[in-house]
Amino acid sequence: MTRTREFDVNETLDKAMHLFWEKGYVETSVRDLVKCTGVAHAGLYSAFGDKEGLFKAAVRKYCLKIADEMFGVLDHDNAGRAEIEHVFEIILQMNKDGRLRKGCMLVNTAVEFSGTDEELNNLVLGNFKKLENALSRALTHAVAAGKVRNDLPVKRIATSMATTIHGLSVLSRAGISIATIEQVILATLEQLD
């Protein structure tokens, strides 16, 4: 009854996400997206509505795919100190192999849009809070297991750790050295002893 779509929507969204991640929203033109995805202008608009819809879909995909890749380790019932250290190992590794040199897409989006779009702001602040809560849970388990200082102010340290991770994202995007990133991670983990 109808012609079948020739391109894969998920694959297209993935390519668009990486381009938006690197260049931001305004600096990415629809023509850039057409060239990068190989999908014609009309194809993108029929699948995602408009440029803004495509960007928001890309940010949502980033949360599900990349943020989960970085912090998903914390989403187990008994995640503790080992999982927190694992998160920082992943961050370090993704800086080394280049996948985090463009920073965190949520941090970049927070800076570009500030508070000008409600849906994006909710996505950003919601995911920041989610990270903070996951760190807080893991720290609580770590305290109970005797793996960290027993007088640790858990919630406060969780908030502070999340903030450090956002700061690292800025430094990565600014092109800071791997050695500096390693120092920050060391200092962050030493707080726990």
Add this chain to the structure above:
Amino acid sequence: MTRTREFDVNETLDKAMHLFWEKGYVETSVRDLVKCTGVAHAGLYSAFGDKEGLFKAAVRKYCLKIADEMFGVLDHDNAGRAEIEHVFEIILQMNKDGRLRKGCMLVNTAVEFSGTDEELNNLVLGNFKKLENALSRALTHAVAAGKVRNDLPVKRIATSMATTIHGLSVLSRAGISIATIEQVILATLEQLD
């Protein structure tokens, strides 16, 4: 011999700086700048070259004026723990009165331009390093004066503190609560004990 300029260059640059600080480079149009400064298009171009020249002059002014307002306390020969705490008090106060709700202009610039402009990248990384060094000097004095833990890994903590400050900038721009900012500051200072 020649007609005198009718507008004040410094005052104009100050207005442009605040607009760029809030909206970033690409989202600020030359027409916005004309409206905001009250100076005609041709006046801006004769005084600053082009939009890029005006932006870079604004970033340089930010470094001299705002960054100095925040971190200048550290630029005394015997700055120590009290001065470090003072820096965080200033950051907190500037968040409360709204002056830091748009984040740090250098962080915003780092995110928007990534590494695409050499002069801006040098300004950003240079000022990041300057902050790190100032914190490091003050921490060294604080250790010598017995105001902080004597086994403090000074350089590493200085790098980590600077990273936290960049993370706070992102959170401010994203519209985080004052209470959260206070928690991060508390956790940062508690590391020193």
Add this chain to the structure above:
DNA sequence: CACATTTAAGATCAATCGATCTTAAATGTA
């Protein structure tokens, strides 16, 4: 096999961008 529908491709739209150019007023010197 015909037909209604949806697709892909790209021409084209008005709007906006940064930048330049034109014009005329203001200035100080000769």
Add this chain to the structure above:
DNA sequence: TACATTTAAGATCGATTGATCTTAAATGTG
């Protein structure tokens, strides 16, 4: 006072933006 120069104001430039429209190929049903 007359003139060369620099200013301010704004019209206008080509380029680029996101979005729409036109056209024709592809598809599956009746």
